[in-house]
Amino acid sequence: MENRKVALITGVTGQDGSYLSELLLEKGYDVHGVIRRSSVDYRERIAHLEGQPNFHLHYGDLGDSMSLVKVVGKVQPTEIYNLAAQSHVQVSFDSPEFTADIDATGVLRVLEAVRACHLEKTCRIYQASTSELYGKVEEVPQNENTPFHPYSPYAVAKLYGFWIIKEYREAYDMFCCSGILFNHESERRGETFVTRKITLAAARIAQGRQDKLFLGNLDSLRDWGYAKDYVECMWLILQNDKPEDFVIATGEQHSVRQFTELAFRRAGIELKFEGEGIHEKGICVAVSGSASADLVGKTLVEVSEDFYRPTDVVNLWGDPTKAKAKLGWNPSKTSFEQLVQIMVDHDMAKVAAEGAAAKVRTNLAEYLEKGIVK
Ligand code: NAP
Numbered sequence: 001m002e003n004r005k006v007a008l009i010t011g012v013t014g015q016d017g018s019y020l021s022e023l024l025l026e027k028g029y030d031v032h033g034v035i036r037r038s039s040v041d042y043r044e045r046i047a048h049l050e051g052q053p054n055f056h057l058h059y060g061d062l063g064d065s066m067s068l069v070k071v072v073g074k075v076q077p078t079e080i081y082n083l084a085a086q087s088h089v090q091v092s093f094d095s096p097e098f099t100a101d102i103d104a105t106g107v108l109r110v111l112e113a114v115r116a117c118h119l120e121k122t123c124r125i126y127q128a129s130t131s132e133l134y135g136k137v138e139e140v141p142q143n144e145n146t147p148f149h150p151y152s153p154y155a156v157a158k159l160y161g162f163w164i165i166k167e168y169r170e171a172y173d174m175f176c177c178s179g180i181l182f183n184h185e186s187e188r189r190g191e192t193f194v195t196r197k198i199t200l201a202a203a204r205i206a207q208g209r210q211d212k213l214f215l216g217n218l219d220s221l222r223d224w225g226y227a228k229d230y231v232e233c234m235w236l237i238l239q240n241d242k243p244e245d246f247v248i249a250t251g252e253q254h255s256v257r258q259f260t261e262l263a264f265r266r267a268g269i270e271l272k273f274e275g276e277g278i279h280e281k282g283i284c285v286a287v288s289g290s291a292s293a294d295l296v297g298k299t300l301v302e303v304s305e306d307f308y309r310p311t312d313v314v315n316l317w318g319d320p321t322k323a324k325a326k327l328g329w330n331p332s333k334t335s336f337e338q339l340v341q342i343m344v345d346h347d348m349a350k351v352a353a354e355g356a357a358a359k360v361r362t363n364l365a366e367y368l369e370k371g372i373v374k
């Protein structure tokens, strides 16, 4: 490997891109990020890094080959982390063609940009693959040898990304690998993914700023880890002696219902679930801390068909044995309980800081309730 440490991160403004940037800057890398132009400020997650001498941003888009060739040629990276994607599974049913263009062909564009710049022998590439590849799972728990059965336009696009990485590794002897990451969450998680939607709603309901939370499939099972721990593994995968794919997961599984119960408890609200399917409800049976006693007896969680998917992946559970053994990665650094605690505590403080005394529903909460935004 070269002595220069120059990383190029696509998807730098996202949850993982922001944590990975911090990690690589700490490790002494020059970090370059690819950003898209937007009419609103979307750089909240990396605002604290802008202005640092080793942190640089470049305009580019995974849908635009020339922009990628230009940025790769200019930066001459020793490592590329391809994190950019349309990453929302439910949205991929509404925008399947865009999802395929960015999440499938976009990976090919990154690989070809590296070849066009003659960096294929010096630049290592990490591809953000996903547990969604296992989809309608064929075994539980899932490891590197479990057959794939993608179950959404997002997963089908990511499957192409996985295979084109493998193909370029074999055809051109490139050091390119996939991290098959199971769900990882944090206080920086996008607000329409289920965990963050729940922790924000729990905080808002506890502080009298929202009446109810509407969710989809409460029975869905996920292996949820902490994003800050997972970006470390992305780096470890590229420091390995040879290019290989790894499953990254905690090895523990919980339901959406369990996440909801725990998050509301942390916010001071004890929930009891009653009923089944679309009629299931989460009723407040006790409060603690600053949560209002008026909440007791109220239905705070309801199920809405708006958040059901045409096909849903319901049983993800990863086996991180290989990453533990070969990379020395610790899948238990942050427990499930600690993850929920970190997210709820962050959102309690955020909601408190939002400040308005009156009971205001944010636009997002309103849109979520009406099912306009998923
Ligand atoms: P995220 O928060 O949704 O971030 C996605 C990033 O991709 C954002 O920076 C976004 O930019 C960028 N992006 C989207 N379309 C783009 C385009 N056409 N050109 C350039 N950039 C584009 O996702 P994340 O949770 O950090 O996940 C990172 C990666 O890991 C994604 O590829 C995701 O599919 C994959 N993954 C995530 C998980 C998970 O649980 N988080 C698990 C497995 C795999 P804007 O800010 O401009 O939108």
Ligand code: F7E
Residues within 6 Å of the ligand: 087, 088, 089, 090, 129, 130, 131, 132, 181, 182, 183, 184, 192, 193, 194, 195, 197, 214, 215, 216, 217, 218, 220, 221, 222, 256, 307, 308, 309, 312, 313, 314, 374
């Ligand atoms: O859904 C169920 C939903 O949207 C998790 C992405 O980072 O991880 C993420 O994809 C589960 C699903 O994440 C609601 O049906 C119930 O079964 O938080 P999610 P995801 O689909 O697992 C994978 C590994 C990625 O690669 C993706 O990029 O929760 N669910 N009720 C709900 N989901 C949402 N979003 N909203 C609900 O109201």
